[in-house]
Amino acid sequence: MSTHQTAKTQFLKRPNGDRFAFRRLGATWGIPLLMLIHYRGTMDFWDPLVVNGLAEHRPVILMDYSGVGFSTGRVASTVADSADDVLQFLSLLGEKEVDLLGFSIGGYIAPMVALNAPEDITVRKLVIAGTGPSGGPDTVINSPSHQDQVNTLAGGRDLTRDDFATLFFPHDLRGGAALNSWFDRIYERNVSTSGEQRSNWLSFNFTDGGKGVEAQTNLASSWLLVNETRGRNGSYDRLPGLKTPVLITNGNNDFMIPTPNSFTLQQRLPNAQLILYPDSGHGHLYQYANLFARHVLDFLQSY
Ligand SMILES: *[C@@H]1O[C@H](CO)[C@@H](O)[C@H](O)[C@H]1NC(C)=O
Ligand SMILES: *[C@@H]1O[C@H](CO)[C@@H](O)[C@H](O)[C@H]1NC(C)=O
Ligand SMILES: *[C@@H]1O[C@H](CO)[C@@H](O)[C@H](O)[C@H]1NC(C)=O
Ligand SMILES: *[C@@H]1O[C@H](CO)[C@@H](O)[C@H](O)[C@H]1NC(C)=O
Numbered sequence: 001m002s003t004h005q006t007a008k009t010q011f012l013k014r015p016n017g018d019r020f021a022f023r024r025l026g027a028t029w030g031i032p033l034l035m036l037i038h039y040r041g042t043m044d045f046w047d048p049l050v051v052n053g054l055a056e057h058r059p060v061i062l063m064d065y066s067g068v069g070f071s072t073g074r075v076a077s078t079v080a081d082s083a084d085d086v087l088q089f090l091s092l093l094g095e096k097e098v099d100l101l102g103f104s105i106g107g108y109i110a111p112m113v114a115l116n117a118p119e120d121i122t123v124r125k126l127v128i129a130g131t132g133p134s135g136g137p138d139t140v141i142n143s144p145s146h147q148d149q150v151n152t153l154a155g156g157r158d159l160t161r162d163d164f165a166t167l168f169f170p171h172d173l174r175g176g177a178a179l180n181s182w183f184d185r186i187y188e189r190n191v192s193t194s195g196e197q198r199s200n201w202l203s204f205n206f207t208d209g210g211k212g213v214e215a216q217t218n219l220a221s222s223w224l225l226v227n228e229t230r231g232r233n234g235s236y237d238r239l240p241g242l243k244t245p246v247l248i249t250n251g252n253n254d255f256m257i258p259t260p261n262s263f264t265l266q267q268r269l270p271n272a273q274l275i276l277y278p279d280s281g282h283g284h285l286y287q288y289a290n291l292f293a294r295h296v297l298d299f300l301q302s303y
């Protein structure tokens with residue numbers, strides 16, 4: 001069975017000539033779980049502990065968003081456009097029914113995939129980690145100075161271990177230990193395990209002039225504007241109509257997307273459960289990698 005460390009990258013050609021890069025690994029039976037990663041992330045930045053834990057029991061598909069990692073094309077600057085890209089990917093792949101796991105901006109995109117899916121694509125279950133709804137009366141937004149700190153750390157030329165100490169983990173001994181083991185685990189996939197060079201963060205060293213970061217920053221900031229997220233462009237107003245079973249997870253104190261938004265999601269969805277992990281933040285799924293994978297598998301396998 002292939003693992004996160006060994007799976008080969010495959011490509012799908014899009015009608016406009018661009019390509020989607022993806023990997024399929026793990027179990028060969030069952031409904032596949034498509035995983036959608038965070039701001040600037042590529043397939044290579046998933047935690048092998050989480051991915052392999054899930055892939056032991058079900059097929060897992062990782063993809064690079066349009067224009068990110070090994071995928072070519074335009075980087076989406078709205079959540080609705082990114083959801084359309086993911087729907088096109090599923091359609092090209094020929095997958096009619098999937099489960100979705102979205103982390104951070106991936107958790108903005110995943111419910112929009114479910115909400116905007118055409119009749120012939122079914123999202124069976126959703127897992128959304130460290131995220132929130134589009135702008136609405138109960139959406140909690142960071143103060144401008146706090147958001148500046150987030151943008152400075154997350155939007156620089158590189159994303160370092162130090163940046164993630166603040167972005168993903170609590171500033172204590174457990175947080176520091178979780179950061180170090182996670183950051184080391186990411187690099188368990190490399191040319192000697194997979195035969196492939198690793199991709200780098202979107203806009204790494206701004207070799208693209210910073211265009212990728214700019215697009216994803218717009219995606220994240222426009223998501224919070226009520227006037228930009230009406231109708232099919234947002235989730236807030238439509239969550240009560242989303243019948244899909246949803247598992248929402250977060251740390252008790254998320255520095256990037258405030259934790260109360262996870263509660264708001266749970267309250268607005270008709271069929272959602274919420275897990276908040278103690279002494280953790282945006283990176284709760286990596287801090288509690290084994291437990292998180294068990295919770296997700298339980299949810300995907302139940303009822
Ligand atoms: C590649 O990853 C393996 C573990 O998966 C590690 O033992 C090895 O040192 C890594 N090689 C490089 C060049 O980083
Ligand atoms: C980043 O880009 C600068 C030029 O703008 C170059 O001198 C430097 O070597 C690059 N760093 C890395 C790590 O690629
Ligand atoms: C929505 O509001 C923001 C600022 O509040 C503004 O910059 C943007 O142009 C508005 N968008 C639309 C579609 O009106
Ligand atoms: C959604 O956003 C697009 C631009 O990204 C705009 O053309 C369209 O009118 C918007 N739809 C609604 C319902 O606001």
